Amino acid sequence: xxxxxxxxxxxxxxxxxxxxxxxxxxxxxxxxxxxxxxxxxxxxxxxxxxxxxxxxxxxxxx
Amino acid sequence: xxxxxxxxxxxxxxxxxxxxxxxxxxxxxxxxxxxxxxxxxxxxxxxxxxxxxxxxxxxxxxxxxxxxxxxxxxxxxxxxxxxxxxxxxxxxxxxxxxxxxxxxxxxxxxxxxxxxxxxxxxxxxxxxxxxxxxxxxxxxxxxxxxxxxxxxxxxxxxxxxxxxxxxxxxxxxxxxxxxxxxxxxxxxxxxxxxxxxxxxxxxxxxxxxxxxxxxxxxxxxxxxxxxxxxxxxxxxxxxxxxxxxxxxxxxxxxxxxxxxxxxxxxxxxxxxxxxxxxxxxxxxxxxxxxxxxxxxxxxxxxxxxxxxxxxxxxxxxxxxxxxxxxxxxxxxxxxxxxxxxxxxxxxxxxxxxxxxxxxxxxxxxxxxxxxxxxxxxxxxxxxxxxxxxxxxxxxxxxxxxxxxxxxxxxxxxxxxxxxxxxxxxxxxxxx
Numbered sequence: 001x002x003x004x005x006x007x008x009x010x011x012x013x014x015x016x017x018x019x020x021x022x023x024x025x026x027x028x029x030x031x032x033x034x035x036x037x038x039x040x041x042x043x044x045x046x047x048x049x050x051x052x053x054x055x056x057x058x059x060x061x062x
Numbered sequence: 063x064x065x066x067x068x069x070x071x072x073x074x075x076x077x078x079x080x081x082x083x084x085x086x087x088x089x090x091x092x093x094x095x096x097x098x099x100x101x102x103x104x105x106x107x108x109x110x111x112x113x114x115x116x117x118x119x120x121x122x123x124x125x126x127x128x129x130x131x132x133x134x135x136x137x138x139x140x141x142x143x144x145x146x147x148x149x150x151x152x153x154x155x156x157x158x159x160x161x162x163x164x165x166x167x168x169x170x171x172x173x174x175x176x177x178x179x180x181x182x183x184x185x186x187x188x189x190x191x192x193x194x195x196x197x198x199x200x201x202x203x204x205x206x207x208x209x210x211x212x213x214x215x216x217x218x219x220x221x222x223x224x225x226x227x228x229x230x231x232x233x234x235x236x237x238x239x240x241x242x243x244x245x246x247x248x249x250x251x252x253x254x255x256x257x258x259x260x261x262x263x264x265x266x267x268x269x270x271x272x273x274x275x276x277x278x279x280x281x282x283x284x285x286x287x288x289x290x291x292x293x294x295x296x297x298x299x300x301x302x303x304x305x306x307x308x309x310x311x312x313x314x315x316x317x318x319x320x321x322x323x324x325x326x327x328x329x330x331x332x333x334x335x336x337x338x339x340x341x342x343x344x345x346x347x348x349x350x351x352x353x354x355x356x357x358x359x360x361x362x363x364x365x366x367x368x369x370x371x372x373x374x375x376x377x378x379x380x381x382x383x384x385x386x387x388x389x390x391x392x393x394x395x396x397x398x399x400x401x402x403x404x405x406x407x408x409x410x411x412x413x414x415x416x417x418x419x420x421x422x423x424x425x426x427x428x429x430x431x432x433x434x435x436x437x438x439x440x441x442x443x444x445x446x447x448x449x450x451x452x453x454x455x456x457x458x459x460x461x462x463x464x465x466x467x468x469x470x471x472x473x474x475x476x477x478x479x480x481x482x483x484x485x486x487x488x489x490x491x492x493x
Contacts, residue, residue, distance in 0.1 A: 002261070006445045013441025016434055021146035025234035028426055035433050042440045050396050053261050057270065057397040 002056065005049030012041030071169050075307055075314070079172050082304040086179050089297025090117060090186060092290040096356070097190030099286030100349060100402045104470025105194045106282065107480035112189055112198045116205040120185040123209035124178055130156045131214035133222040134174045135166050140223075148232040150225040154218050173308055177217050179301075180244045181209045187252025188259040190402030192460070194266050194279075195467055196259065198475055200460040207450050208255060216247045216443065221309055226438065229431045236428025239435035240419055243305030245364030245412040246435055253409020254444045256400065258451050263460045265399030267467050276393050279401065284348045291355045298359045299324050306367035316367070323366040324359065327378035331358020334382025342386070350386040353403035357381040357411035364415030369422040377418045381411050413439070 019034030071079065094113035101109045129135060131154060138156025142149040156162070163171065185205035192201065219226040220241045230238035241247060270276055281287055299321050306312040306320045335354025339347040358378040365377050388406040392398040398405065413436060420432030454460070466474035473479060 006448050009441045009445050011441075013437050016437035016441070020229075020233045020235075020434070025427075028430070032426070032430055032433075035430055035437065038437050038441070039433060042437060046440065046444075049261075054397050057265070 002049045002052030005045045005047070005052055008045030008048060009042045012038040012043075012045060014038075015041055070167065071172070071307070076168050076172065078314075078317075079304050079307050080175075082300040083172065083175050083179065085300040086176075086297050086304065087182075089294050089301055090179070090183050092292070092294025092297060093183070093186050093190070093356075095286045095290030095293060096352060097186065097193065097402050099283040099290060100190065100281035100352075101193035102279065102470070103282035103481060103484065104472055104479060106472065107478070108198060108471035108475050109189075109193055110480070111476065112201050113186055115198055115202050116185050116189050117182040119202040120182045120205040120209035121178055123206040124181045124213070125160050126158060127210040128181060128214040129160055129174060129177070130154075130158045131211070132177060132217040133224070134177055134217070135160070135162050135170055137162050142225075148228075151223065151228070152219075152225060153215070154222065154224070169308070172304075173221070176301075176304060176308055177213075177221070180217070180248045181213045183244070184213055184248045184252040184255070185209060187249070187402075187404045187408050188255040191256035191400045191404040192259045192263055193401040194471060195462055196263055196460050197462050197466075197471075200454075200458055203454055203458050204255065204259060204451060204460070207454060208251070211450065212255075212443065212447060213247060213251060216251055216439075219438070220247055220435070226431075226435055229434060230427075234427055235431035235434070236420075236423070236425050237431070239431045240310070240368065240423075240428070241364060241416070241435070242309045242367045243302040243363040245360060245415040245419075246439055249360045249363060249408040249412035250416070250439050251443065253405050253407070253412060254439065255447055255451070256402075256404040257398070257409060258444065258447045259460065260398055260400055260405070261448075262451055262455050265397070266401070267464065269399045270397055276397075276399075281349050281401070287349055287352045291352050294356070294359065295325075295328060298328075298362070302362060302366045305363070310367055312367055319371070320367045322371055323369060323374035324362040326371055326375040327362035327366065327381070328355055328358040330375040330378030331355060331361070331382030331385070334379045335386050338383055338386050347386070349403070350389060353389060353407045354382040354385045356403075356407040357385040357414075360408055360411035361415035361418065364412065364419040365422065368419050373418075373422040377415065377422070380418075381414055384410060384414065 016035045016038030019031050023031040098109045133154030140151045141153040142151040185208050189201045218224040226239035229235040302324045332355040335351050336346045339350050358381050361377050361381040385406050389403050416432050420429035
């Protein structure tokens with residue numbers, strides 16, 4: 001689960017980069033929304049990785 | 063103030079920056095004291111020796127390989143790919159072993175010195191978070207990975223004309239990603255390394271007992287911790303002012319303002335943490351106040367040269383409120399054992415500073431550039447760090463064996479303690 005979260009995080013990064021390439025400077029709203037979506041995906045990946053860490057922590061106590 | 067114009071320093075600016083960079087190691091010394099004070103007494107000598115060894119290894123690794131990849135000295139070539147009709151420079155390959163240093167322009171030599179100190183600073187942060195269970199050799203290996211691979215990439219992208227610095231020119235995002243004193247390249251990098259290290263190495267023995275609350279393992283020397291905060295302030299002022307000259311080409315008249323903002327940010331942060339901990343626990347908490355102070359300084363690394371004094375104070379206040387709450391959440395809710403609070407103070411403080419740098423400067427483009435920089439740190443740098451440290455842990459285990467942890471790192475690794483005349487707590491006291 002931790003690795004899954006860590007693999008999701010680069011997807012968010014590439015989403016942010018795609019925003020710069022796909023949307024011109026004349027369309028800053030769409031660009032910003034895309035970058036924010038990328039950050040949201042990264043945050044999701046971080047949460048999943050943290051949950052994976054907590055699960056692993058719990059198993060090590062059993 | 064624009065990044066990366068072809069500027070040359072006047073003699074006065076050169077002398078000023080050189081003197082500042084000679085004071086900057088005080089930030090490293092302060093954080094080393096804080097790391098040691100927040101660990102346990104039976105690991106104090108190992109902790110401080112580890113700080114020293116890590117500074118040495120990171121400087122050597124950066125000199126041998128890192129400076130070449132960072133592209134701080136002239137010469138060499140950049141590796142770029144093209145997308146959206148723009149060149150994205152991801153990597154630089156120059157001379158190894160600091161080749162070309164003697165003939166480099168004065169500004170490039172100062173930039174090299176800045177980055178050399180910055181990498182030593184960044185490498186100390188995970189060492190504090192791995193206190194009481196990570197071996198010195200493993201800490202040095204982590205420092206070598208940071209200084210030889212990850213920091214140079216980030217330094218190149220941010221400071222030496224790489225793709226993040228070019229966001230302004232290529233995509234009309236303000237002045238490009240701004241990180242004048244290393245909030246990203248030093249503190250967020252160090253804080254994320256700390257998180258990854260703690261995840262891989264695991265918590266200290268007895269920290270999270272089965273079916274119980276997290277055990278409190280307070281730092282062993284509040285004097286080291288708080289004196290370290292004051293020592294670090296001097297170095298931070300030097301880093302922030304030198305960074306403003308080197309990376310933003312700030313005029314001399316703007317430098318007192320940068321120093322004032324640094325002081326305001328740290329003061330606001332410690333005042334906020336003092337208040338929060340007093341409200342939460344009935345009395346102010348010394349170690350959390352130290353973390354709040356550091357978080358204010360870390361946030362100032364991104365903002366001190368860019369914002370007005372009121373904003374600097376507000377940024378410090380927010381950092382000071384967030385830090386103690388995050389320390390508590392990470393320990394109690396996420397089971398992360400971070401003795402030095404490096405993840406909260408450096409990673410979270412740095413990320414907040416980078417956001418604030420965009421929010422408090424003019425233009426939506428600048429804010430977006432800062433967000434792209436943050437996306438790079440979280441989405442690319444952190445998984446890369448995890449991969450590298452996970453592989454390193456396979457080759458050279460980061461964590462000491464159970465017996466070593468039980469007797470204490472000083473006795474296990476050095477054969478003698480930092481306080482031979484004191485009674486040292488055994489691990490049995492934490493059950």
